[in-house]
Amino acid sequence: MPNEQLTHFPPSSIKLIAEKTGILSRRVASDAECTSDLAIQAAHRCLQKVNFPAGRIQAIVLSTSSPDRMQPATATRVQHKLGAVNAFAFDINSVCSGSTFGICMADALIKSGKFENVLFIASEMYSKILYKKDFCTFPLFGDGAGAILFQAGNSDRGVCHSCLRTDGSSGDAICVPGGGTMLPFEKMTRPRMAYFKMNGTAVFEFAADKGTEIVLQLLKEAGAALEEIDWFISHQANINIIETIASRLGVPKEKFVVNLNRYANTASASVLVALDEAISGNMIREGDLVVTSAFGGGLSWGANLIRI
Amino acid sequence: MLEVLATIREGIPELFPGAMGFEIVPDTLLNDIPEWDSMTSVNFKVFLEETFGITIPDDLLEGGSTIGEVIAFIRRSD
Numbered sequence: 270m271p272n273e274q275l276t277h278f279p280p281s282s283i284k285l286i287a288e289k290t291g292i293l294s295r296r297v298a299s300d301a302e303c304t305s306d307l308a309i310q311a312a313h314r315c316l317q318k319v320n321f322p323a324g325r326i327q328a329i330v331l332s333t334s335s336p337d338r339m340q341p342a343t344a345t346r347v348q349h350k351l352g353a354v355n356a357f358a359f360d361i362n363s364v365c366s367g368s369t370f371g372i373c374m375a376d377a378l379i380k381s382g383k384f385e386n387v388l389f390i391a392s393e394m395y396s397k398i399l400y401k402k403d404f405c406t407f408p409l410f411g412d413g414a415g416a417i418l419f420q421a422g423n424s425d426r427g428v429c430h431s432c433l434r435t436d437g438s439s440g441d442a443i444c445v446p447g448g449g450t451m452l453p454f455e456k457m458t459r460p461r462m463a464y465f466k467m468n469g470t471a472v473f474e475f476a477a478d479k480g481t482e483i484v485l486q487l488l489k490e491a492g493a494a495l496e497e498i499d500w501f502i503s504h505q506a507n508i509n510i511i512e513t514i515a516s517r518l519g520v521p522k523e524k525f526v527v528n529l530n531r532y533a534n535t536a537s538a539s540v541l542v543a544l545d546e547a548i549s550g551n552m553i554r555e556g557d558l559v560v561t562s563a564f565g566g567g568l569s570w571g572a573n574l575i576r577i
Numbered sequence: 578m579l580e581v582l583a584t585i586r587e588g589i590p591e592l593f594p595g596a597m598g599f600e601i602v603p604d605t606l607l608n609d610i611p612e613w614d615s616m617t618s619v620n621f622k623v624f625l626e627e628t629f630g631i632t633i634p635d636d637l638l639e640g641g642s643t644i645g646e647v648i649a650f651i652r653r654s655d
Contacts, residue, residue, distance in 0.1 A: 279619060279623065279626075279635075281635050282619040285615055285619070289615070289616060403620060404616055404623070405616045441594075459591060469612075469614070469616060469617075470612060
């Protein structure tokens with residue numbers, strides 16, 4: 270759905286979307302679909318690529334901040350529909366940072382030695398948790414999903430290191446205020462309280478600061494240099510945030526994978542969608558060293574160093 | 578005037594969550610409302626247009642205007 274189709278906003282405001290964020294378009298799921306439907310599609314494609322039968326999956330980790338329902342875990346419907354009968358499945362919710370947290374969790378399950386494989390999926394359907402008249406959020410997000418199959422092995426490919434952080438003191442900056450135990454439905458005084466909200470100005474500063482800091486911390490802990498990194502995939506929220514991070518790191522912005530102009534912010538799915546596109550398009554190749562990083566509600570932020 | 582001001586005061590905290598507790602008076606500059614920027618100003622425009630059934634010119638909401646000037650425009654459009 271291109272910006273021009275957001276006709277419920279004043280026509281004079283539409284140009285602001287591209288100016289402020291770089292977003293030109295987004296994907297919007299149909300009324301009949303829910304988050305697990307996108308997750309299932311992404312998982313199917315992932316398993317097909319490596320010809321891996323669903324019945325062999327041992328664990329499914331699903332990152333989502335827009336779940337099918339408050340409970341049960343969205344991952345359980347994904348497990349059922351995939352036919353992953355030998356897997357256990359659970360959700361994690363680190364909002365837009367969920368990609369980096371999930372990559373770390375899936376990698377840790379493998380490195381624990383208890384599991385031979387873990388399917389990590391990030392799936393989001395923000396079109397259904399956004400207040401349609403909120404110009405500060407609705408045009409900025411899109412629906413999407415991505416998946417990665419982690420397998421135990423002796424090669425040097427995979428996650429080299431992860432670095433995760435949270436700061437709960439600013440939890441209100443990005444949140445869905447109502448519908449949980451803090452503000453149950455019967456206590457909500459306005460329908461808008463059931464929808465996602467975000468303090469854009471504060472979040473921009475946080476994202477630029479922490480999005481830079483976490484990459485430097487990751488590389489320091491891993492003993493790697495910026496110059497060794499072939500590609501950077503930052504959370505696809507806003508082109509101005511990505512360019513600020515690139516500038517502060519002193520890295521050419523051409524080394525940052527960008528597709529937010531076409532998909533907008535797909536929350537925790539954004540890094541996986543960008544990674545898949547970059548690999549499918551031969552931009553990122555086997556053996557490349559990639560830094561993935563993300564930031565979002567919680568507040569939370571994280572990064573992974575990955576050998577493709 | 579007071580009725581329009583009361584309606585705006587009621588709407589502001591939801592449009593600008595950071596403005597919770599911020600006192601809105603006729604002399605308040607739009608630029609001084611916490612979280613006011615070009616994006617949030619669109620939400621304010623939509624709120625005013627839907628609430629009062631009028632069209633608000635973009636230049637009135639460029640930030641240098643006061644709440645009092647917005648109220649005067651709404652009353653003239655009545």
